[in-house]
Structure formats: structure tokens, C-alpha cells
Amino acid sequence: MEALKQKILRDATVVGDDVLKVDNFLNHQIDIKFLNEIGKEFRDRFDDVRVDKILTIEASGIAIASIAAQYFDNVPVVFAKKTESKNLDKEVYEASVYSFTKDKEYKIKVSKRYLNEGENILILDDFLARARASLGLIDIIKQAKANPIGVGIVIEKSYQDGRREIEEEGIRLESLAMIDSLKEGKIQFR
Amino acid sequence: MEALKQKILRDATVVGDDVLKVDNFLNHQIDIKFLNEIGKEFRDRFDDVRVDKILTIEASGIAIASIAAQYFDNVPVVFAKKTESKNLDKEVYEASVYSFTKDKEYKIKVSKRYLNEGENILILDDFLARARASLGLIDIIKQAKANPIGVGIVIEKSYQDGRREIEEEGIRLESLAMIDSLKEGKIQFR
Numbered sequence: 228m229e230a231l232k233q234k235i236l237r238d239a240t241v242v243g244d245d246v247l248k249v250d251n252f253l254n255h256q257i258d259i260k261f262l263n264e265i266g267k268e269f270r271d272r273f274d275d276v277r278v279d280k281i282l283t284i285e286a287s288g289i290a291i292a293s294i295a296a297q298y299f300d301n302v303p304v305v306f307a308k309k310t311e312s313k314n315l316d317k318e319v320y321e322a323s324v325y326s327f328t329k330d331k332e333y334k335i336k337v338s339k340r341y342l343n344e345g346e347n348i349l350i351l352d353d354f355l356a357r358a359r360a361s362l363g364l365i366d367i368i369k370q371a372k373a374n375p376i377g378v379g380i381v382i383e384k385s386y387q388d389g390r391r392e393i394e395e396e397g398i399r400l401e402s403l404a405m406i407d408s409l410k411e412g413k414i415q416f417r
Numbered sequence: 418m419e420a421l422k423q424k425i426l427r428d429a430t431v432v433g434d435d436v437l438k439v440d441n442f443l444n445h446q447i448d449i450k451f452l453n454e455i456g457k458e459f460r461d462r463f464d465d466v467r468v469d470k471i472l473t474i475e476a477s478g479i480a481i482a483s484i485a486a487q488y489f490d491n492v493p494v495v496f497a498k499k500t501e502s503k504n505l506d507k508e509v510y511e512a513s514v515y516s517f518t519k520d521k522e523y524k525i526k527v528s529k530r531y532l533n534e535g536e537n538i539l540i541l542d543d544f545l546a547r548a549r550a551s552l553g554l555i556d557i558i559k560q561a562k563a564n565p566i567g568v569g570i571v572i573e574k575s576y577q578d579g580r581r582e583i584e585e586e587g588i589r590l591e592s593l594a595m596i597d598s599l600k601e602g603k604i605q606f607r
Binding site: 248250296315 | 432436438440441444445446447448449450452453475476479480483484486487491492493494495496498500503504505506518519527528530531
């Protein structure tokens with residue numbers, strides 16, 4: 228997605244050799260108009276499949292999924308919870324996700340009421356690196372006997388093994404920007 | 418907002434005397450089409466003020482703020498972070514928020530880059546009870562020398578003191594549904 232590459236080159240910053248900061252338009256301050264362009268692009272990429280629901284994970288996936296859902300006939304969005312919540316149902320699907328950035332394992336949870344057998348579920352998220360979050364969401368979708376019909380990612384770090392992991396599950400992955408390297412502060416797209 | 422009351426009566430559940438669960442349309446599964454109605458209603462309520470930016474707090478405020486922003490000329494959304502993040506700037510505005518549901522104090526943070534002096538900031542969030550989160554956001558806006566021009570809330574628990582706290586700050590509060598009591602599992606609107 229050319230507009231996204233331009234946006235990244237203009238607005239993102241690289242920290243070290245691995246961190247791409249996009250907090251001025253994607254995951255702290257959110258550029259709503261641009262997110263609509265991203266939503267349309269996801270619709271184009273997954274135009275050939277029926278999508279019943281969009282699944283994402285708090286917090287940075289929520290804006291992306293919510294805006295994108297408008298281009299998928301306003302399907303419901305469900306976001307997996309990372310934190311304990313008094314208001315979460317007792318009956319949940321649960322998966323363990325290892326975070327390399329935080330060097331710890333955490334649980335993600337989705338109420339059993341919001342994923343149903345046979346539904347086609349599209350996963351959307353901001354970043355893909357080692358794909359731990361996406362694999363956790365796929366695990367949860369399978370527990371619900373629903374169909375993980377695809378993963379849509381805004382920015383893929385293609386130099387890590389996330390894509391391989393997802394494709395080995397037999398699941399389609401569409402990334403709007405693929406980055407081959409962030410070495411020496413330079414953003415190199417595929 | 419009559420449609421919201423109807424939605425609450427149809428889809429929300431009451432737990433104990435104080436918890437209103439709206440996780441099937443507002444803060445776990447999200448009804449995107451209905452959120453658009455909420456967004457339009459916020460625009461109508463704040464039609465007489467210039468809004469430069471919408472500020473909310475992760476996680477459940479993000480979808481509401483993002484969809485609503487589309488009705489405010491796509492102004493940027495900023496969400497305050499509750500959790501430590503490696504990718505957050507070092508230079509942040511910070512406030513302490515006491516959570517009664519979790520019985521602990523936590524910090525909320527916004528990068529100094531995303532709130533600017535003189536900007537008109539509208540706060541949007543899902544719930545207002547004792548207003549601790551909103552007061553924390555107001556504190557942060559004031560630190561930035563920006564103007565907290567209003568607080569928009571989807572569901573206000575009017576039997577708690579949040580409204581008084583915000584109005585004592587001289588800030589306008591618009592709640593789309595006001596609840597006087599949840600006692601004995603019955604939802605009583607104002």
C-alpha cells in the first residue's frame with residue numbers, strides 16, 4: 228500500500244535496529260482519516276471471502292478493527308482482553324501469548340458468547356513480528372470451532388518469522404506494508 | 418438518547434447492584450453500526466464548540482472515540498495509556514487515577530507531543546461513575562495548557578458523584594444515557 232509506505236517514511240521513527248515508532252498516527256495518536264484508507268485496503272485484500280466478524284486484541288488493534296469493520300458491512304468487532312476485568316464473563320476462550328518486547332507471557336481472553344461455531348473470523352492488528360498475538364487469536368478461534376479466514380496486518384516486520392508461522396497454519400496473511408530491515412535507523416521495505 | 422436506552426434494556430445485563438455489563442455491544446464485542454449512531458449523537462451534543470482533538474483512555478474508549486471522530490471532521494484521536502510501553506515517549510503528561518473496581522491506583526500517560534497548548538480537547542469515554550478517569554484526563558489536558566472543552570460519556574451512573582466532580586471543574590458533561598439505579602437488577606433511567 229503505497230500511501231502507507233509514504234506515511235511511514237514521513238511520520239514513523241526508528242529506535243535501535245528493531246523498533247518502528249508509529250505512535251503519531253497508529254497506536255497512540257490515531258489518524259482517523261488515514262485509518263479509513265487502511266480499512267478500505269483491507270476490504271480490497273479480503274474482497275473474495277465472507278467475513279462475519281473481526282477479531283483483534285487490545286489496545287492498539289481496536290481503532291484499526293473498528294474503522295475497518297465499516298467497510299465489511301459493519302460486522303461486529305471483538306477484541307481479546309489482555310488484562311483481568313471484573314466485567315468479563317467467567318466462560319472464556321483463553322490463550323497464552325509470549326511477549327518478546329516485555330519478556331513475559333500473558334493470557335488473552337475472549338468471552339465464549341462472542342465467537343460462534345462456523346463463523347468466518349478475520350483477524351486485524353497493527354504489527355506482525357513473531358506473530359505470537361495472531362497465533363493466540365487463531366488458537367482462540369479454533370477453540371470456538373470458528374474459521375480463521377485470514378490475518379490482516381498494517382505493518383509486517385518481514386525479517387522475523389511471523390509470516391512463516393501463520394502460513395504454516397494454512398492461514399492467509401495480508402500485510403499492507405512489509406519491512407525487510409530497520410538496521411541503522413533505515414526503513415527498508417520489501 | 419432513546420435508541421441507547423432501548424439498546425441497554427435489550428442487550429445489557431445487571432450484575433449485583435452496581436455493574437452494568439454492556440460487553441455485547443460496547444466494550445468487548447462492539448456494534449459498529451450502533452457506535453456510528455453514538456458518534457453522531459456526540460457531534461449533535463457538541464455542535465456549538467470547535468473540537469481539535471478527541472482524548473480517551475485505553476481500552477474501551479478507543480472504539481467510541483475513533484468512530485465518533487469521523488463526525489468531527491476526522492480530528493485526531495489520542496488515547497491515554499494505562500500500561501507501561503517500551504514505545505511510549507519519555508516525555509509524557511501523567512496523572513494518577515484511583516480505580517474503585519480494582520481498588521488500586523494506576524498511572525495514565527499521554528506523550529507531550531500529542532497535546533498542544535491552546536487546542537480544544539473533547540474527552541470521550543464509555544462510562545462515568547466517580548469520574549476518576551475523566552478527572553485524570555482533564556488534569557493531563559491542563560498540564561498541556563490545552564482546553565478541556567467537554568466530556569462526552571455513553572453511560573453515566575448518575576447515582577454516583579462523577580457529574581458533580583466534573584461540573585465543579587467548570588467543564589461541560591454530556592451523557593447519552595443516565596442511570597439512577599441498578600438496584601435489584603433493575604435499570605432505572607433518569
